[in-house]
Amino acid sequence: MKLLVINGPNINMLGIREKSIYGSKNYKDLQEYIKMIGKREAIEIDEFQSNYEGEIVDCIQKAYQVYDGIIINPAAYTHTSIAILDALKAVNIPTVEVHLSNVSKREAYRQISYVKEYAIKRYVGLSFLGYEEAILFLKKYLGEKNENLNN
Numbered sequence: 001m002k003l004l005v006i007n008g009p010n011i012n013m014l015g016i017r018e019k020s021i022y023g024s025k026n027y028k029d030l031q032e033y034i035k036m037i038g039k040r041e042a043i044e045i046d047e048f049q050s051n052y053e054g055e056i057v058d059c060i061q062k063a064y065q066v067y068d069g070i071i072i073n074p075a076a077y078t079h080t081s082i083a084i085l086d087a088l089k090a091v092n093i094p095t096v097e098v099h100l101s102n103v104s105k106r107e108a109y110r111q112i113s114y115v116k117e118y119a120i121k122r123y124v125g126l127s128f129l130g131y132e133e134a135i136l137f138l139k140k141y142l143g144e145k146n147e148n149l150n151n
């Protein structure tokens with residue numbers, strides 16, 4: 001099982017940006033946290049972060065037939081990017097949407113999520129734990145999918 005974690009713009013600024021919303025841990029801490037979960041769960045996990053919409057689209061396209069599942073925090077592109085939604089639909093890889101903050105309780109412009117339309121699961125407001133939940137969810141989901149294929 002191979003998973004890809006994609007983080008969008010300004011996630012690399014964790015630990016500096018709006019600490020009261022996003023906490024004091026930095027992006028390196030998040031990367032290490034995800035690595036640690038991957039090791040613990042014996043899952044191969046790659047991580048990608050970009051501030052550019054097109055690079056995120058490229059990354060999703062390259063995931064085709066390489067990864068079994070995607071975990072994505074598109075950050076601000078969540079609320080604007082049909083291109084990211086279309087890329088996810090194109091590669092047709094089971095995807096979980098994650099947000100560190102509870103977007104559903106924030107500004108009106110954060111209530112829209114284009115990715116939500118495609119994601120099979122969504123975790124918001126759980127900080128780093130949201131990524132762990134997403135990994136565990138995909139592990140179970142993909143495991144069950146394989147079992148059904150083998151029966």
Ligand code: DQA
Binds near residue numbers: 074
């Ligand atoms: C975010 C929420 C978005 O609205 C915001 O633009 C981000 C981070 C989150 O993880 O809570 O950059 O995706």
